[in-house]
Amino acid sequence: MLTVLYSGEPDLWPVYRPALTAALREAGIAARLVLPGEAAPESVDYIVFAPSGPVTDFTPYRQAKAVLSLWAGVERVVGNPTLTQPLCRMVDEGLERGMVEWVAGQVLRHHLGLDRHITGQDGVWRNDQVPPLAPERGVTVLGLGVLGRACATALATLGFRVTGWSRSPKDVPGIACLHGPEGLNEALRRAEILVSILPDTPETNGLLNAETLALLPQGAVVLNPGRGTLIDDAALLSALDAGQVGHATLDVFRTEPLPPDHPYWTHPHVTVTPHIAAATRPGSASAVIAENIRRGEAGEPFLHRVDRDRGY
Numbered sequence: 331m332l333t334v335l336y337s338g339e340p341d342l343w344p345v346y347r348p349a350l351t352a353a354l355r356e357a358g359i360a361a362r363l364v365l366p367g368e369a370a371p372e373s374v375d376y377i378v379f380a381p382s383g384p385v386t387d388f389t390p391y392r393q394a395k396a397v398l399s400l401w402a403g404v405e406r407v408v409g410n411p412t413l414t415q416p417l418c419r420m421v422d423e424g425l426e427r428g429m430v431e432w433v434a435g436q437v438l439r440h441h442l443g444l445d446r447h448i449t450g451q452d453g454v455w456r457n458d459q460v461p462p463l464a465p466e467r468g469v470t471v472l473g474l475g476v477l478g479r480a481c482a483t484a485l486a487t488l489g490f491r492v493t494g495w496s497r498s499p500k501d502v503p504g505i506a507c508l509h510g511p512e513g514l515n516e517a518l519r520r521a522e523i524l525v526s527i528l529p530d531t532p533e534t535n536g537l538l539n540a541e542t543l544a545l546l547p548q549g550a551v552v553l554n555p556g557r558g559t560l561i562d563d564a565a566l567l568s569a570l571d572a573g574q575v576g577h578a579t580l581d582v583f584r585t586e587p588l589p590p591d592h593p594y595w596t597h598p599h600v601t602v603t604p605h606i607a608a609a610t611r612p613g614s615a616s617a618v619i620a621e622n623i624r625r626g627e628a629g630e631p632f633l634h635r636v637d638r639d640r641g642y
Contacts (some may be wrong), residue, residue, distance in 0.1 A: 332361040332375040337385035338400050343614045350378065353371035357624045376623055380434035381406040388412045398603050398619050402477065402612050404636050405530045417636040418622055425616035432480040432555055432607035434488065436511050436579050437523055440551040441467050464489035470521035473528040473556060474500040476610060481527060493520045519543040523553065534555065540565040555572040555607035558583040570599045581607040
């Protein structure tokens, strides 16, 4: 019988335990699920991992065959010098679908100007502003990885003029793909609505700053379900106050939970959502974990194994 260590968020153990148990049983895997301290480290075969969980030193788990992350992002663990085991990031249908739905919903909200009606129920009949149709609206998606590509494709299917940007060249059907520094500048100039789904790297930290925000069309909307580090908070607040950015809907932040006294909470042109855009769903995530364990035991390649040199 295999020993599978759960090192995710402790508060989520009550929902992950039954989900993982069911997924492992369905995959035909005999395994016992344990928490840190419930089994000798050298007996652990697989680690179900989240950076917010208790395990930060992988040295005692030298016999583990893989570290199976519950997060799509691996930047908080890939550089850990104690991690010598294969690392697999989480890519599952529920996570991808959640991101697509959040992005599509927020883009449509701002494209249609729904806030004007939702927050303005005062008995005044306002039909003086008819929103443009989707083909008349330019949307830029920064980041064309698995999640960014899915969001860009969904928005293009709705009819939006979608530009996608990535550091290296990409080809996504129906998307005007740009890359590199010059491509970024052009992508920002086209962005009436900007969606940022980039990873957290030294190159992306503070990418949306005073200089780059100034390239947006005046009054553009900024949506950030990617990483909180992508935005220079002071620069965004200044751009909002000046009207250069019309609204920012933010799902991720440099400090989470977002402190109660942070100015984003009270700014009239900021919407805060609590990191829900690409939340991992225990049911679908557990199925991915079980499949990777099955593959490991069968000697097959792991799904979504991380290239340590490239960080993904």
